[in-house]
Amino acid sequence: MNIAIYVCLGAMLVFGFLSVLSRHLINAAISLAAVSAACGVLMYVLGAHTAAIFEVSVCSGLVTVIFISAVSLSNGDKQASAPEKRAHLLPIILIAIGAILVIVSLLTGFSLGTHSTVGSAASFDNVFWETRQADIFGQMVAIIAGASAIVVFFKESEKQ
């Protein structure tokens, strides 16, 4: 199990760096999809099965389609290649920050603790549909607002 977690964390970091450093927006969007897929696998390994399914299907699928559609509707890919300050030192800086955090946690003996085996008696269905109803209404409002915003923006662009 630990090996799977380490592999997923490594994939998330590598593809995260690639998505930031990539010169082309399509490559960045695909790298972000790979980060989402690795995060989904990590959630599944940790036991969050429903959240993992949402992560892989929605974040790794739908959001990637939205990005690629946005790039297709504009010449965003050419703009990303336009002169922009490149971050050649970014991986070195981030690896140094990670190494510093590891060293500090080793020196100070910082540790988050381990997995608690005392499981909750409630299932995800009970928690989500019975005790988190305010979240559900909030999500419904957010989805309606997002759909309305998309309709308005595309109507504006058609007028122009």
Place this chain on the structure above:
Amino acid sequence: MNVSTIMLIAGVVLILTGCFELIRTRNMLKIIIALELAIKAVSMFITLGGWLNGNMPVAESFVVSVIVIEVVVATVLAGIAISIFHKHGTMDIRNLRNLKG
């Protein structure tokens, strides 16, 4: 050093990566990608909290809420980016200064 501490450090590095890109770039689509990257780390932190406490159903419900909000934010920002592109011919974030209510 145990697994959860390593996950915490990796999540912090991911959030720093997203914040660095948010500061560096002016392309709106790259800004959305950086924002998504940071939100991924936050989702991982919530899952890690549920795993540590043994209360995974509550953590899962929060992660589902975060995913829904994340998709709505990405969709609306992409729509704004396309709208800016049709108006100005570029996706430079500085064009948002020209918006009039």
